[in-house]
Amino acid sequence: MSLSINQWTIKPASMPDAVAAVKANGLEAIGLWRQNVAAHGLAETAALVRREGLRVSTLCRGGFLTAADPDARAAAIRDNEDAIREAVALGTQTVVLVVGGLLDGEKDLVATRRRVTENIAAIAPFAEAEGVKLAIEPLHPMFAADRAVVSTLDQALDIAEEVGSDHVGAVVDTYHVWWDPNLSAAIARAGRLGKLFSYQVCDWNLPLAAEPLHSRGYMGDGFIDFPTITRLVAATGYDDDIESEIFNEDIWAEPPAEAVATVKRRYDALVAPHL
Protein backbone atom coordinates (compact mmCIF):
# COMPACT_ATOMS: atom_id res chain seq x y z
CA MET A 1 0.00 0.00 0.00
CA SER A 2 1.54 3.27 -1.08
CA LEU A 3 0.84 6.57 -2.78
CA SER A 4 -0.04 6.45 -6.47
CA ILE A 5 -0.25 9.53 -8.66
CA ASN A 6 -3.13 9.68 -11.09
CA GLN A 7 -1.64 11.04 -14.28
CA TRP A 8 -4.30 13.78 -14.59
CA THR A 9 -2.83 15.37 -11.48
CA ILE A 10 -0.04 16.31 -13.87
CA LYS A 11 -2.21 16.37 -16.95
CA PRO A 12 0.06 18.39 -19.24
CA ALA A 13 2.88 15.83 -18.90
CA SER A 14 3.42 13.33 -21.68
CA MET A 15 3.24 9.67 -20.67
CA PRO A 16 7.05 9.37 -20.35
CA ASP A 17 7.25 12.65 -18.44
CA ALA A 18 4.47 11.57 -16.09
CA VAL A 19 6.22 8.30 -15.39
CA ALA A 20 9.49 10.18 -14.85
CA ALA A 21 7.87 12.60 -12.39
CA VAL A 22 6.45 9.70 -10.39
CA LYS A 23 9.77 7.85 -10.39
CA ALA A 24 11.73 11.01 -9.50
CA ASN A 25 9.73 11.15 -6.25
CA GLY A 26 10.43 7.53 -5.38
CA LEU A 27 6.85 6.40 -5.91
CA GLU A 28 5.88 2.95 -7.12
CA ALA A 29 2.50 3.40 -8.76
CA ILE A 30 0.60 5.54 -11.25
CA GLY A 31 -3.06 5.79 -12.26
CA LEU A 32 -3.64 6.05 -15.99
CA TRP A 33 -6.33 7.46 -18.29
CA ARG A 34 -7.44 5.59 -21.35
CA GLN A 35 -7.11 8.49 -23.78
CA ASN A 36 -3.53 9.13 -22.65
CA VAL A 37 -2.74 5.44 -22.99
CA ALA A 38 -4.24 5.43 -26.48
CA ALA A 39 -2.26 8.52 -27.46
CA HIS A 40 1.03 6.97 -26.32
CA GLY A 41 0.05 3.51 -27.54
CA LEU A 42 -1.24 0.67 -25.36
CA ALA A 43 1.71 -1.66 -25.90
CA GLU A 44 4.19 1.19 -25.55
CA THR A 45 2.62 2.35 -22.29
CA ALA A 46 2.54 -1.19 -20.89
CA ALA A 47 6.22 -1.62 -21.81
CA LEU A 48 7.12 1.76 -20.29
CA VAL A 49 5.52 1.15 -16.89
CA ARG A 50 6.94 -2.38 -16.78
CA ARG A 51 10.42 -1.18 -17.67
CA GLU A 52 10.22 1.52 -14.99
CA GLY A 53 8.90 -0.95 -12.43
CA LEU A 54 5.68 0.95 -11.73
CA ARG A 55 2.34 -0.56 -10.74
CA VAL A 56 -0.72 0.83 -12.52
CA SER A 57 -3.12 1.43 -9.63
CA THR A 58 -6.24 2.05 -11.74
CA LEU A 59 -7.32 2.69 -15.29
CA CYS A 60 -9.75 5.60 -15.75
CA ARG A 61 -12.29 5.16 -17.00
CA GLY A 62 -15.11 2.98 -18.07
CA GLY A 63 -18.73 3.69 -17.43
CA PHE A 64 -21.12 6.03 -19.24
CA LEU A 65 -23.64 3.29 -18.99
CA THR A 66 -26.94 5.18 -19.01
CA ALA A 67 -27.79 4.46 -22.65
CA ALA A 68 -31.38 3.48 -23.35
CA ASP A 69 -31.46 2.55 -27.04
CA PRO A 70 -30.05 -0.87 -27.96
CA ASP A 71 -27.31 0.34 -30.29
CA ALA A 72 -25.97 2.92 -27.85
CA ARG A 73 -26.15 0.39 -25.05
CA ALA A 74 -24.23 -2.21 -27.07
CA ALA A 75 -21.60 0.39 -27.96
CA ALA A 76 -21.20 1.39 -24.29
CA ILE A 77 -20.80 -2.23 -23.25
CA ARG A 78 -18.20 -2.83 -26.00
CA ASP A 79 -16.31 0.25 -24.87
CA ASN A 80 -16.21 -1.01 -21.31
CA GLU A 81 -15.00 -4.40 -22.49
CA ASP A 82 -12.21 -2.57 -24.32
CA ALA A 83 -11.33 -0.80 -21.06
CA ILE A 84 -11.10 -4.19 -19.35
CA ARG A 85 -8.77 -5.51 -22.08
CA GLU A 86 -6.60 -2.42 -21.76
CA ALA A 87 -6.43 -2.92 -17.99
CA VAL A 88 -5.20 -6.48 -18.51
CA ALA A 89 -2.55 -5.25 -20.96
CA LEU A 90 -1.40 -2.62 -18.48
CA GLY A 91 -1.30 -5.06 -15.58
CA THR A 92 -3.84 -3.21 -13.44
CA GLN A 93 -6.66 -4.99 -11.66
CA THR A 94 -9.01 -2.02 -11.46
CA VAL A 95 -11.10 -0.08 -13.97
CA VAL A 96 -12.87 2.97 -12.55
CA LEU A 97 -16.45 3.46 -13.74
CA VAL A 98 -18.02 6.91 -13.98
CA VAL A 99 -21.56 5.86 -14.72
CA GLY A 100 -22.83 8.84 -16.72
CA GLY A 101 -25.55 11.46 -16.24
CA LEU A 102 -29.08 11.97 -17.47
CA LEU A 103 -29.65 11.51 -21.19
CA ASP A 104 -30.59 14.62 -23.16
CA GLY A 105 -34.04 15.69 -22.05
CA GLU A 106 -34.59 12.75 -19.70
CA LYS A 107 -35.46 13.57 -16.10
CA ASP A 108 -36.16 10.13 -14.70
CA LEU A 109 -33.27 9.46 -12.32
CA VAL A 110 -34.76 6.20 -11.13
CA ALA A 111 -34.98 4.75 -14.64
CA THR A 112 -31.49 6.02 -15.47
CA ARG A 113 -30.04 4.36 -12.39
CA ARG A 114 -31.85 1.15 -13.24
CA ARG A 115 -30.19 1.09 -16.69
CA VAL A 116 -26.79 1.69 -15.08
CA THR A 117 -27.29 -1.36 -12.89
CA GLU A 118 -28.41 -3.52 -15.81
CA ASN A 119 -25.51 -2.41 -17.97
CA ILE A 120 -22.91 -3.04 -15.26
CA ALA A 121 -24.45 -6.48 -14.81
CA ALA A 122 -23.98 -7.06 -18.53
CA ILE A 123 -20.26 -6.26 -18.28
CA ALA A 124 -19.51 -8.06 -15.04
CA PRO A 125 -19.05 -11.57 -16.50
CA PHE A 126 -16.36 -10.33 -18.88
CA ALA A 127 -14.62 -8.50 -16.03
CA GLU A 128 -14.66 -11.69 -13.97
CA ALA A 129 -13.29 -13.74 -16.84
CA GLU A 130 -10.45 -11.27 -17.30
CA GLY A 131 -9.77 -10.89 -13.58
CA VAL A 132 -10.46 -7.15 -13.60
CA LYS A 133 -12.39 -5.31 -10.90
CA LEU A 134 -15.00 -2.72 -11.85
CA ALA A 135 -14.90 0.12 -9.32
CA ILE A 136 -18.05 2.24 -9.44
CA GLU A 137 -17.16 5.82 -8.53
CA PRO A 138 -19.85 7.83 -6.80
CA LEU A 139 -19.43 11.40 -7.98
CA HIS A 140 -20.31 14.45 -5.93
CA PRO A 141 -24.04 15.23 -6.24
CA MET A 142 -23.24 18.42 -8.14
CA PHE A 143 -22.42 16.11 -11.06
CA ALA A 144 -25.65 14.08 -10.85
CA ALA A 145 -27.21 15.70 -13.92
CA ASP A 146 -24.32 15.57 -16.32
CA ARG A 147 -21.72 13.03 -15.20
CA ALA A 148 -22.89 10.41 -12.73
CA VAL A 149 -26.32 9.47 -11.42
CA VAL A 150 -24.50 7.54 -8.70
CA SER A 151 -23.90 10.11 -5.96
CA THR A 152 -23.15 8.22 -2.75
CA LEU A 153 -21.01 5.31 -1.67
CA ASP A 154 -24.07 3.48 -0.36
CA GLN A 155 -25.72 3.81 -3.74
CA ALA A 156 -22.63 2.42 -5.49
CA LEU A 157 -22.62 -0.48 -3.03
CA ASP A 158 -26.34 -1.08 -3.56
CA ILE A 159 -25.68 -1.43 -7.28
CA ALA A 160 -22.66 -3.64 -6.70
CA GLU A 161 -24.69 -5.88 -4.39
CA GLU A 162 -27.54 -6.08 -6.86
CA VAL A 163 -25.16 -7.04 -9.67
CA GLY A 164 -23.84 -9.70 -7.32
CA SER A 165 -20.31 -10.08 -8.68
CA ASP A 166 -17.25 -10.01 -6.46
CA HIS A 167 -15.59 -8.10 -9.31
CA VAL A 168 -17.96 -5.13 -8.94
CA GLY A 169 -17.33 -2.67 -6.10
CA ALA A 170 -16.71 0.99 -5.42
CA VAL A 171 -14.19 3.82 -5.26
CA VAL A 172 -13.94 6.14 -2.27
CA ASP A 173 -12.70 9.47 -3.62
CA THR A 174 -12.63 11.96 -0.75
CA TYR A 175 -13.60 14.86 -3.00
CA HIS A 176 -16.86 13.21 -3.96
CA VAL A 177 -17.97 11.70 -0.65
CA TRP A 178 -16.47 13.75 2.20
CA TRP A 179 -19.77 15.54 2.97
CA ASP A 180 -21.86 12.34 3.28
CA PRO A 181 -23.47 12.06 6.74
CA ASN A 182 -23.45 8.28 6.33
CA LEU A 183 -19.82 8.06 5.15
CA SER A 184 -18.46 6.27 8.19
CA ALA A 185 -21.06 3.50 8.02
CA ALA A 186 -20.78 3.29 4.23
CA ILE A 187 -17.00 2.79 4.29
CA ALA A 188 -17.37 0.08 6.93
CA ARG A 189 -20.05 -1.54 4.78
CA ALA A 190 -17.78 -1.45 1.70
CA GLY A 191 -15.13 -3.18 3.75
CA ARG A 192 -17.48 -5.87 5.06
CA LEU A 193 -18.64 -6.56 1.50
CA GLY A 194 -15.07 -6.72 0.16
CA LYS A 195 -16.03 -3.98 -2.27
CA LEU A 196 -13.67 -1.13 -1.41
CA PHE A 197 -11.59 -1.32 -4.58
CA SER A 198 -9.84 2.07 -4.57
CA TYR A 199 -9.18 4.88 -2.10
CA GLN A 200 -8.43 8.23 -3.72
CA VAL A 201 -7.43 11.44 -1.98
CA CYS A 202 -7.71 15.08 -2.91
CA ASP A 203 -9.23 18.12 -1.23
CA TRP A 204 -12.43 20.12 -1.74
CA ASN A 205 -11.43 23.70 -2.51
CA LEU A 206 -13.60 26.80 -2.44
CA PRO A 207 -14.60 28.90 -4.22
CA LEU A 208 -15.56 26.39 -6.88
CA ALA A 209 -13.61 26.81 -10.12
CA ALA A 210 -15.47 28.02 -13.21
CA GLU A 211 -15.27 24.35 -14.26
CA PRO A 212 -16.31 22.70 -10.97
CA LEU A 213 -14.39 19.53 -11.89
CA HIS A 214 -11.22 21.57 -11.43
CA SER A 215 -11.93 22.58 -7.82
CA ARG A 216 -9.92 19.65 -6.54
CA GLY A 217 -6.91 20.56 -4.46
CA TYR A 218 -3.81 19.28 -2.72
CA MET A 219 -4.69 17.56 0.54
CA GLY A 220 -4.72 20.21 3.23
CA ASP A 221 -5.70 23.13 1.01
CA GLY A 222 -9.44 22.68 1.50
CA PHE A 223 -12.01 21.37 3.95
CA ILE A 224 -11.61 17.60 4.04
CA ASP A 225 -10.71 15.70 7.20
CA PHE A 226 -8.15 13.24 5.75
CA PRO A 227 -7.03 11.69 9.05
CA THR A 228 -10.60 10.68 9.92
CA ILE A 229 -11.52 9.31 6.49
CA THR A 230 -8.18 7.53 6.15
CA ARG A 231 -8.67 5.81 9.52
CA LEU A 232 -12.11 4.65 8.40
CA VAL A 233 -10.61 3.19 5.23
CA ALA A 234 -7.70 1.59 7.08
CA ALA A 235 -10.12 -0.01 9.55
CA THR A 236 -11.66 -2.01 6.70
CA GLY A 237 -8.30 -3.69 6.06
CA TYR A 238 -7.80 -1.81 2.79
CA ASP A 239 -4.26 -2.55 1.63
CA ASP A 240 -4.13 -1.36 -1.96
CA ASP A 241 -2.49 1.74 -3.41
CA ILE A 242 -3.92 5.12 -2.50
CA GLU A 243 -4.27 7.31 -5.52
CA SER A 244 -4.22 11.08 -5.61
CA GLU A 245 -6.19 12.48 -8.53
CA ILE A 246 -6.29 16.27 -8.57
CA PHE A 247 -7.70 18.38 -11.37
CA ASN A 248 -6.56 21.93 -10.80
CA GLU A 249 -5.38 24.46 -13.33
CA ASP A 250 -2.87 26.01 -10.94
CA ILE A 251 -1.30 22.62 -10.31
CA TRP A 252 -1.22 21.87 -14.04
CA ALA A 253 0.90 25.02 -14.44
CA GLU A 254 3.59 23.61 -12.10
CA PRO A 255 6.48 21.41 -13.22
CA PRO A 256 5.16 17.82 -12.94
CA ALA A 257 7.87 16.53 -10.58
CA GLU A 258 7.25 19.47 -8.22
CA ALA A 259 3.51 18.87 -8.21
CA VAL A 260 4.11 15.19 -7.40
CA ALA A 261 6.51 16.22 -4.62
CA THR A 262 3.80 18.39 -3.07
CA VAL A 263 1.26 15.57 -3.26
CA LYS A 264 3.76 13.27 -1.58
CA ARG A 265 4.47 15.76 1.23
CA ARG A 266 0.77 16.25 1.90
CA TYR A 267 0.17 12.49 1.77
CA ASP A 268 2.99 11.89 4.23
CA ALA A 269 1.54 14.50 6.59
CA LEU A 270 -2.20 13.89 6.36
CA VAL A 271 -2.80 10.36 5.08
CA ALA A 272 0.12 7.99 5.75
CA PRO A 273 0.21 8.46 9.56
CA HIS A 274 -3.40 7.28 9.78
CA LEU A 275 -3.04 4.01 7.90
Place this chain on the structure above:
Amino acid sequence: MSLSINQWTIKPASMPDAVAAVKANGLEAIGLWRQNVAAHGLAETAALVRREGLRVSTLCRGGFLTAADPDARAAAIRDNEDAIREAVALGTQTVVLVVGGLLDGEKDLVATRRRVTENIAAIAPFAEAEGVKLAIEPLHPMFAADRAVVSTLDQALDIAEEVGSDHVGAVVDTYHVWWDPNLSAAIARAGRLGKLFSYQVCDWNLPLAAEPLHSRGYMGDGFIDFPTITRLVAATGYDDDIESEIFNEDIWAEPPAEAVATVKRRYDALVAPHL
Protein backbone atom coordinates in the same frame (compact mmCIF):
# COMPACT_ATOMS: atom_id res chain seq x y z
CA MET B 1 -52.27 24.94 -0.57
CA SER B 2 -51.10 27.25 -3.31
CA LEU B 3 -48.04 28.81 -4.89
CA SER B 4 -46.05 31.23 -2.76
CA ILE B 5 -43.28 33.42 -4.15
CA ASN B 6 -40.17 33.76 -2.05
CA GLN B 7 -39.20 37.39 -2.27
CA TRP B 8 -35.62 36.62 -3.29
CA THR B 9 -36.99 35.24 -6.55
CA ILE B 10 -37.54 38.92 -7.29
CA LYS B 11 -34.72 40.15 -5.10
CA PRO B 12 -34.32 43.67 -6.54
CA ALA B 13 -37.96 44.55 -5.75
CA SER B 14 -38.70 46.63 -2.66
CA MET B 15 -41.06 45.05 -0.14
CA PRO B 16 -44.10 46.93 -1.51
CA ASP B 17 -43.12 46.10 -5.10
CA ALA B 18 -42.63 42.44 -4.23
CA VAL B 19 -46.04 42.30 -2.59
CA ALA B 20 -47.56 44.07 -5.61
CA ALA B 21 -45.94 41.61 -8.06
CA VAL B 22 -47.35 38.67 -6.11
CA LYS B 23 -50.81 40.24 -5.90
CA ALA B 24 -50.78 41.20 -9.61
CA ASN B 25 -50.50 37.50 -10.42
CA GLY B 26 -53.41 36.53 -8.19
CA LEU B 27 -51.26 34.71 -5.65
CA GLU B 28 -52.07 34.51 -1.97
CA ALA B 29 -48.71 33.97 -0.27
CA ILE B 30 -45.16 35.27 -0.10
CA GLY B 31 -41.99 34.02 1.58
CA LEU B 32 -39.95 36.74 3.28
CA TRP B 33 -36.32 37.28 4.24
CA ARG B 34 -35.40 38.76 7.56
CA GLN B 35 -33.04 41.42 6.22
CA ASN B 36 -35.69 42.68 3.81
CA VAL B 37 -38.24 42.73 6.62
CA ALA B 38 -35.81 44.67 8.80
CA ALA B 39 -35.10 47.16 6.02
CA HIS B 40 -38.79 47.85 5.45
CA GLY B 41 -39.61 47.62 9.18
CA LEU B 42 -41.13 44.63 10.93
CA ALA B 43 -44.39 46.34 11.93
CA GLU B 44 -44.70 47.99 8.52
CA THR B 45 -44.16 44.68 6.72
CA ALA B 46 -46.66 42.89 8.93
CA ALA B 47 -49.22 45.64 8.27
CA LEU B 48 -48.53 45.54 4.53
CA VAL B 49 -49.04 41.81 4.07
CA ARG B 50 -52.11 41.89 6.31
CA ARG B 51 -53.63 44.82 4.39
CA GLU B 52 -52.99 43.04 1.11
CA GLY B 53 -54.41 39.80 2.41
CA LEU B 54 -51.25 37.72 1.82
CA ARG B 55 -50.10 34.78 3.88
CA VAL B 56 -46.41 34.67 4.77
CA SER B 57 -45.45 31.11 3.89
CA THR B 58 -42.03 31.12 5.57
CA LEU B 59 -39.50 33.44 7.08
CA CYS B 60 -35.90 32.98 5.90
CA ARG B 61 -33.81 32.41 7.80
CA GLY B 62 -32.65 31.30 11.14
CA GLY B 63 -29.85 28.85 11.69
CA PHE B 64 -26.07 29.33 11.56
CA LEU B 65 -25.90 27.20 14.63
CA THR B 66 -22.43 25.68 14.39
CA ALA B 67 -20.82 27.98 16.98
CA ALA B 68 -18.50 26.32 19.50
CA ASP B 69 -17.53 29.06 21.94
CA PRO B 70 -20.15 29.97 24.55
CA ASP B 71 -20.56 33.63 23.59
CA ALA B 72 -20.99 32.90 19.89
CA ARG B 73 -23.38 30.10 20.71
CA ALA B 74 -25.49 32.35 22.95
CA ALA B 75 -25.56 35.04 20.25
CA ALA B 76 -26.70 32.51 17.63
CA ILE B 77 -29.46 31.25 19.91
CA ARG B 78 -30.62 34.81 20.62
CA ASP B 79 -30.67 35.56 16.90
CA ASN B 80 -32.85 32.53 16.25
CA GLU B 81 -35.19 33.57 19.03
CA ASP B 82 -35.46 36.95 17.33
CA ALA B 83 -36.35 35.17 14.09
CA ILE B 84 -39.11 33.32 15.92
CA ARG B 85 -40.50 36.59 17.33
CA GLU B 86 -40.43 38.13 13.86
CA ALA B 87 -42.29 35.12 12.47
CA VAL B 88 -45.01 35.61 15.08
CA ALA B 89 -45.28 39.29 14.19
CA LEU B 90 -45.57 38.44 10.49
CA GLY B 91 -48.14 35.75 11.09
CA THR B 92 -46.09 32.90 9.63
CA GLN B 93 -45.75 29.55 11.34
CA THR B 94 -42.44 28.58 9.77
CA VAL B 95 -38.85 29.73 10.18
CA VAL B 96 -36.38 28.13 7.77
CA LEU B 97 -33.04 27.13 9.31
CA VAL B 98 -29.84 27.06 7.27
CA VAL B 99 -27.60 25.43 9.81
CA GLY B 100 -24.20 26.84 8.84
CA GLY B 101 -20.93 25.38 7.56
CA LEU B 102 -17.61 24.46 9.09
CA LEU B 103 -16.02 27.01 11.36
CA ASP B 104 -12.80 28.62 10.16
CA GLY B 105 -10.10 25.96 10.15
CA GLU B 106 -12.29 23.23 11.64
CA LYS B 107 -12.60 20.01 9.65
CA ASP B 108 -14.60 17.86 12.04
CA LEU B 109 -18.01 17.47 10.36
CA VAL B 110 -19.26 15.09 13.02
CA ALA B 111 -18.57 17.51 15.87
CA THR B 112 -20.03 20.40 13.88
CA ARG B 113 -23.24 18.47 13.24
CA ARG B 114 -23.43 17.54 16.91
CA ARG B 115 -23.33 21.22 17.88
CA VAL B 116 -26.06 21.99 15.35
CA THR B 117 -28.29 19.40 16.98
CA GLU B 118 -27.57 20.71 20.48
CA ASN B 119 -28.20 24.29 19.44
CA ILE B 120 -31.49 23.49 17.72
CA ALA B 121 -32.52 21.64 20.86
CA ALA B 122 -31.74 24.77 22.83
CA ILE B 123 -34.08 26.85 20.64
CA ALA B 124 -36.91 24.35 20.32
CA PRO B 125 -38.68 25.17 23.62
CA PHE B 126 -39.00 28.83 22.67
CA ALA B 127 -40.31 27.87 19.22
CA GLU B 128 -42.89 25.60 20.84
CA ALA B 129 -43.95 28.33 23.27
CA GLU B 130 -44.41 30.77 20.40
CA GLY B 131 -46.14 28.23 18.15
CA VAL B 132 -43.50 28.53 15.42
CA LYS B 133 -42.10 25.59 13.47
CA LEU B 134 -38.36 25.33 12.83
CA ALA B 135 -37.79 23.88 9.36
CA ILE B 136 -34.25 22.55 8.92
CA GLU B 137 -33.21 22.98 5.30
CA PRO B 138 -30.78 20.42 3.96
CA LEU B 139 -28.60 22.25 1.46
CA HIS B 140 -27.01 20.65 -1.58
CA PRO B 141 -23.74 18.92 -0.61
CA MET B 142 -21.77 21.47 -2.61
CA PHE B 143 -22.54 23.86 0.26
CA ALA B 144 -21.45 21.49 3.05
CA ALA B 145 -18.21 23.35 3.76
CA ASP B 146 -19.45 26.91 3.82
CA ARG B 147 -23.21 27.03 4.36
CA ALA B 148 -24.81 23.91 5.78
CA VAL B 149 -23.38 20.73 7.26
CA VAL B 150 -26.85 19.24 6.85
CA SER B 151 -26.88 17.85 3.31
CA THR B 152 -29.75 15.36 3.07
CA LEU B 153 -33.38 15.19 4.08
CA ASP B 154 -32.71 12.06 6.14
CA GLN B 155 -30.03 13.89 8.06
CA ALA B 156 -32.38 16.81 8.78
CA LEU B 157 -35.00 14.31 9.98
CA ASP B 158 -32.43 12.50 12.14
CA ILE B 159 -31.66 15.80 13.85
CA ALA B 160 -35.35 16.67 14.19
CA GLU B 161 -36.06 13.26 15.72
CA GLU B 162 -33.15 13.56 18.11
CA VAL B 163 -34.34 17.00 19.24
CA GLY B 164 -37.72 15.39 19.78
CA SER B 165 -39.96 18.44 19.35
CA ASP B 166 -42.99 18.42 17.08
CA HIS B 167 -41.99 21.99 16.21
CA VAL B 168 -38.73 20.88 14.59
CA GLY B 169 -38.88 19.41 11.09
CA ALA B 170 -37.50 19.88 7.58
CA VAL B 171 -37.77 21.69 4.27
CA VAL B 172 -37.78 19.86 0.95
CA ASP B 173 -36.27 22.25 -1.59
CA THR B 174 -36.00 20.45 -4.91
CA TYR B 175 -32.77 22.23 -5.84
CA HIS B 176 -30.99 20.82 -2.82
CA VAL B 177 -32.34 17.27 -2.69
CA TRP B 178 -33.36 16.22 -6.21
CA TRP B 179 -30.24 14.03 -6.71
CA ASP B 180 -30.67 12.01 -3.49
CA PRO B 181 -30.98 8.27 -4.21
CA ASN B 182 -33.02 7.92 -1.01
CA LEU B 183 -35.32 10.89 -1.69
CA SER B 184 -38.50 8.92 -2.17
CA ALA B 185 -38.14 7.08 1.14
CA ALA B 186 -36.99 10.22 2.92
CA ILE B 187 -40.03 12.25 1.83
CA ALA B 188 -42.34 9.44 2.94
CA ARG B 189 -40.48 9.35 6.27
CA ALA B 190 -40.89 13.11 6.70
CA GLY B 191 -44.59 12.69 6.13
CA ARG B 192 -44.93 9.82 8.62
CA LEU B 193 -43.11 11.86 11.23
CA GLY B 194 -45.26 14.95 10.60
CA LYS B 195 -42.05 16.84 9.87
CA LEU B 196 -42.48 18.01 6.27
CA PHE B 197 -42.85 21.70 7.06
CA SER B 198 -42.19 23.31 3.68
CA TYR B 199 -42.03 22.21 0.04
CA GLN B 200 -40.02 24.55 -2.19
CA VAL B 201 -39.59 24.30 -5.94
CA CYS B 202 -36.94 25.54 -8.34
CA ASP B 203 -34.77 23.87 -10.94
CA TRP B 204 -31.11 22.81 -11.09
CA ASN B 205 -29.49 24.66 -13.99
CA LEU B 206 -26.17 23.92 -15.65
CA PRO B 207 -23.55 25.16 -16.14
CA LEU B 208 -23.26 26.27 -12.54
CA ALA B 209 -23.19 30.05 -12.15
CA ALA B 210 -19.95 31.68 -10.99
CA GLU B 211 -21.77 31.98 -7.65
CA PRO B 212 -23.24 28.46 -7.43
CA LEU B 213 -26.09 29.72 -5.22
CA HIS B 214 -27.40 31.53 -8.30
CA SER B 215 -27.70 28.42 -10.47
CA ARG B 216 -31.33 28.01 -9.48
CA GLY B 217 -33.80 28.23 -12.34
CA TYR B 218 -37.45 28.38 -13.30
CA MET B 219 -39.06 24.95 -13.06
CA GLY B 220 -38.58 23.27 -16.42
CA ASP B 221 -35.32 24.99 -17.35
CA GLY B 222 -33.08 22.40 -15.77
CA PHE B 223 -32.90 18.74 -14.84
CA ILE B 224 -35.38 18.19 -12.00
CA ASP B 225 -38.35 15.83 -12.28
CA PHE B 226 -41.04 18.03 -10.64
CA PRO B 227 -44.02 15.73 -11.34
CA THR B 228 -42.35 12.81 -9.53
CA ILE B 229 -41.13 14.79 -6.52
CA THR B 230 -44.43 16.66 -6.23
CA ARG B 231 -46.36 13.38 -6.19
CA LEU B 232 -44.09 12.10 -3.43
CA VAL B 233 -44.78 15.23 -1.39
CA ALA B 234 -48.53 15.13 -2.08
CA ALA B 235 -48.65 11.48 -0.99
CA THR B 236 -47.58 12.52 2.50
CA GLY B 237 -50.72 14.66 2.84
CA TYR B 238 -48.72 17.89 2.64
CA ASP B 239 -51.26 20.71 2.39
CA ASP B 240 -49.27 23.88 3.02
CA ASP B 241 -48.14 26.54 0.55
CA ILE B 242 -45.52 25.58 -2.01
CA GLU B 243 -42.84 28.20 -2.24
CA SER B 244 -40.70 28.98 -5.25
CA GLU B 245 -37.35 30.44 -4.28
CA ILE B 246 -35.10 31.11 -7.25
CA PHE B 247 -31.78 32.93 -7.11
CA ASN B 248 -30.80 33.75 -10.67
CA GLU B 249 -29.22 36.91 -12.00
CA ASP B 250 -31.08 36.72 -15.31
CA ILE B 251 -34.41 36.50 -13.48
CA TRP B 252 -33.44 39.38 -11.22
CA ALA B 253 -33.03 41.48 -14.38
CA GLU B 254 -36.68 40.89 -15.36
CA PRO B 255 -39.59 43.06 -14.19
CA PRO B 256 -40.80 41.43 -10.95
CA ALA B 257 -44.41 40.86 -12.04
CA GLU B 258 -43.22 39.14 -15.22
CA ALA B 259 -40.85 36.89 -13.29
CA VAL B 260 -43.69 35.93 -10.95
CA ALA B 261 -45.93 35.27 -13.97
CA THR B 262 -43.32 32.86 -15.37
CA VAL B 263 -43.01 31.05 -12.03
CA LYS B 264 -46.80 30.71 -11.94
CA ARG B 265 -46.97 29.32 -15.50
CA ARG B 266 -44.27 26.76 -14.74
CA TYR B 267 -45.93 25.83 -11.44
CA ASP B 268 -49.28 25.37 -13.18
CA ALA B 269 -47.66 23.13 -15.79
CA LEU B 270 -45.20 21.06 -13.74
CA VAL B 271 -46.29 21.11 -10.10
CA ALA B 272 -50.02 21.82 -9.63
CA PRO B 273 -51.28 18.90 -11.79
CA HIS B 274 -49.44 16.45 -9.54
CA LEU B 275 -50.83 17.57 -6.21
